[in-house]
Amino acid sequence: MNKKGNTIFFENAPRITSFAAVCGSKESEGIIGSYADIALSDDMYGESTYEKAECKMLSTAISLAVKKSGYKENEVDVLFSGDLLNQIISASFAARDYNFPFLGVYSACSTMSESMLLAAALVNAGYINSAVAATGSHFASAERQYRYPLELGCTRPPQAQWTVTGAGANLISSGGRGVKIVNGTMGRVCDFGVTDVNNMGAAMAPAAADTLIRHFKDTETSPEDYDLILTGDLGALGSRILKDLTWEKGFDVSEKHVDCGEIIYKVIESEFQGGSGAGCSATVLNSYVLTKMSAGLYGRVLFAATGALLSTVSSGQGESIPCISHAVQLEN
Amino acid sequence: MNKKGNTIFFENAPRITSFAAVCGSKESEGIIGSYADIALSDDMYGESTYEKAECKMLSTAISLAVKKSGYKENEVDVLFSGDLLNQIISASFAARDYNFPFLGVYSACSTMSESMLLAAALVNAGYINSAVAATGSHFASAERQYRYPLELGCTRPPQAQWTVTGAGANLISSGGRGVKIVNGTMGRVCDFGVTDVNNMGAAMAPAAADTLIRHFKDTETSPEDYDLILTGDLGALGSRILKDLTWEKGFDVSEKHVDCGEIIYKVIESEFQGGSGAGCSATVLNSYVLTKMSAGLYGRVLFAATGALLSTVSSGQGESIPCISHAVQLEN
Numbered sequence: 001m002n003k004k005g006n007t008i009f010f011e012n013a014p015r016i017t018s019f020a021a022v023c024g025s026k027e028s029e030g031i032i033g034s035y036a037d038i039a040l041s042d043d044m045y046g047e048s049t050y051e052k053a054e055c056k057m058l059s060t061a062i063s064l065a066v067k068k069s070g071y072k073e074n075e076v077d078v079l080f081s082g083d084l085l086n087q088i089i090s091a092s093f094a095a096r097d098y099n100f101p102f103l104g105v106y107s108a109c110s111t112m113s114e115s116m117l118l119a120a121a122l123v124n125a126g127y128i129n130s131a132v133a134a135t136g137s138h139f140a141s142a143e144r145q146y147r148y149p150l151e152l153g154c155t156r157p158p159q160a161q162w163t164v165t166g167a168g169a170n171l172i173s174s175g176g177r178g179v180k181i182v183n184g185t186m187g188r189v190c191d192f193g194v195t196d197v198n199n200m201g202a203a204m205a206p207a208a209a210d211t212l213i214r215h216f217k218d219t220e221t222s223p224e225d226y227d228l229i230l231t232g233d234l235g236a237l238g239s240r241i242l243k244d245l246t247w248e249k250g251f252d253v254s255e256k257h258v259d260c261g262e263i264i265y266k267v268i269e270s271e272f273q274g275g276s277g278a279g280c281s282a283t284v285l286n287s288y289v290l291t292k293m294s295a296g297l298y299g300r301v302l303f304a305a306t307g308a309l310l311s312t313v314s315s316g317q318g319e320s321i322p323c324i325s326h327a328v329q330l331e332n
Numbered sequence: 333m334n335k336k337g338n339t340i341f342f343e344n345a346p347r348i349t350s351f352a353a354v355c356g357s358k359e360s361e362g363i364i365g366s367y368a369d370i371a372l373s374d375d376m377y378g379e380s381t382y383e384k385a386e387c388k389m390l391s392t393a394i395s396l397a398v399k400k401s402g403y404k405e406n407e408v409d410v411l412f413s414g415d416l417l418n419q420i421i422s423a424s425f426a427a428r429d430y431n432f433p434f435l436g437v438y439s440a441c442s443t444m445s446e447s448m449l450l451a452a453a454l455v456n457a458g459y460i461n462s463a464v465a466a467t468g469s470h471f472a473s474a475e476r477q478y479r480y481p482l483e484l485g486c487t488r489p490p491q492a493q494w495t496v497t498g499a500g501a502n503l504i505s506s507g508g509r510g511v512k513i514v515n516g517t518m519g520r521v522c523d524f525g526v527t528d529v530n531n532m533g534a535a536m537a538p539a540a541a542d543t544l545i546r547h548f549k550d551t552e553t554s555p556e557d558y559d560l561i562l563t564g565d566l567g568a569l570g571s572r573i574l575k576d577l578t579w580e581k582g583f584d585v586s587e588k589h590v591d592c593g594e595i596i597y598k599v600i601e602s603e604f605q606g607g608s609g610a611g612c613s614a615t616v617l618n619s620y621v622l623t624k625m626s627a628g629l630y631g632r633v634l635f636a637a638t639g640a641l642l643s644t645v646s647s648g649q650g651e652s653i654p655c656i657s658h659a660v661q662l663e664n
Contacts, residue, residue, distance in 0.1 A: 002459060003409070006409075006432075078338075085643065085645065086643040086644070087416075089646045092654050093651065093654060095521040100520065101520050102521050103439070105438065106436040106437065107435070114435060118435065122340075124457075125456075126334060127335050128335055186435060188427075191428050309420075309436075310421070311417065312418070313418060314383070317383065319425065322425060326435075
């Protein structure tokens with residue numbers, strides 16, 4: 001039995017053979033700008049709608065990851081992908097460009113880690129040789145779907161975050177070189193009763209804390225054992241809450257914790273609490289972090305993307321925001 | 333390597349230990365009425381909104397499947413689920429009721445077979461002992477999300493189908509009795525350019541044909557080797573197209589093929605081409621079909637649910653409808 005608690009152990013250590021990221025113009029000014037494969041100067045990416053631009057970013061990231069891996073497209077066994085748009089159309093329409101199978105997943109902004117966990121599980125078990133895990137988001141399509149069309153010019157409250165325009169993908173395979181995925185912790189749905197759709201950080205922090213603590217217990221590790229504990233898109237406020245929640249349970253992550261949403265933008269002004277969206281952790285992981293890991297600067301990274309499982313309908317009907325966080329442990 | 337083509341073989345043959353279905357009032361008049369665990373007399377199910385009713389059906393089906401399995405709730409390792417509502421809120425909110433991990437999946441009306449495929453893969457690999465696969469849909473929530481609110485009283489064209497009100501779940505485990513899952517064929521996205529959102533059967537038939545044919549080739553079987561080839565919700569028109577498409581490729585499925593959408597309603601009047609929705613194949617499989625299989629009336633069933641991966645946004649932007657079909661082979 002290669003599972004303990006909610007953590008699955010990958011004894012054959014599938015490898016992240018290649019990774020790729022495409023980011024928007026605003027994102028390119030920050031930490032990932034010089035690490036992303038493509039930094040857009042125009043967030044429309046030559047398309048006529050935001051949704052088509054989002055899909056094109058995702059498809060480009062997938063293509064680049066496949067190309068960089070040395071695998072041919074017809075050698076890829078399956079694509080795991082999903083995104084924030086209704087019915088995950090970015091992923092589905094991106095998958096249309098490829099001849100390999102597609103398994104659609106959804107855990108909001110935790111989709112990157114869920115995809116990687118499932119891809120690694122199938123590769124490790126020997127079912128498949130290679131799988132692509134990918135996701136992305138676009139500020140403008142997310143705003144008009146979840147909140148208001150940009151054209152309305154609505155003001156944003158100070159606890160809000162800014163949906164990242166970008167997409168990331170990696171190809172996970174059974175051998176060769178590259179960062180290893182040694183285990184994955186499956187997230188549980190946590191709902192602490194937050195109903196403010198502008199305060200995702202506060203809603204998601206308990207889910208991140210739940211997964212991190214269970215991960216530490218399942219793997220018998222502590223925060224000190226990691227070079228980096230990377231959460232998805234809690235933002236500045238959510239990160240502070242996470243540190244408090246884990247500290248209360250006896251795990252001090254403050255020295256090792258970094259949140260992708262907190263670091264992605266160069267100057268945080270109108271973004272308030274920082275970045276969010278499925279593309280946030282996907283681009284940071286698949287550019288800056290994996291580059292640094294490949295160079296040996298980080299040895300062991302715990303990647304716990306975080307997702308808020310709400311919709312405009314659930315919020316409109318007065319529901320609170322259930323959240324989730326799936327984690328994968330990466331080692332070089 | 334326990335994979336050939338796009339088919340993964342489960343040599344340890346995970347079992348469907350238990351199954352459960354909840355169906356709406358209209359559905360209870362048909363073939364599944366006497367097999368479903370709960371047949372609702374009121375499709376609101378005591379809730380204030382259609383979406384909450386859909387979520388409650390799904391949660392009830394999950395609970396029933398767990399209860400009938402003999403497993404305790406804290407022994408269940410993970411839930412695979414998704415649904416048609418934006419951001420799969422039925423599944424996410426149903427998962428909130430449980431303490432076990434949740435891996436959200438989405439392939440529209442093919443979600444049942446995708447969930448079962450992934451659950452069986454993780455169980456077969458020895459990662460986990462048990463997983464629940466579940467999905468559902470609700471006529472009223474689907475109509476108002478995808479088409480028009482019922483209150484508008486819009487007429488429906490003759491090629492339309494009727495979204496099933498119902499939910500189905502099964503618990504897949506590593507041992508014991510029950511129907512075996514012997515392999516699973518991962519679907520590819522197929523898009524034949526259909527743009528009529530009222531004609532899902534025509535859009536999905538090519539995806540079903542693609543998966544069935546690849547399944548036959550990967551497993552070196554032919555339609556005669558099956559007691560039943562069960563597609564998800566092609567409806568009457570889609571089923572005819574499927575038979576033509578497979579026949580053209582040298583596989584005559586006409587003797588063995590049954591479509592859940594075609595058989596679910598007692599009299600087809602306003603439903604035109606029959607049932608559709610994620611709950612269509614989920615309820616038929618998890619009531620009538622698995623009961624008959626458990627009784628030894630069917631020995632080998634190929635279950636290929638079918639999904640249309642569109643959204644109102646993609647259709648509004650003039651896109652055609654990409655479709656997919658994942659299949660699992662069941663044996664008693």
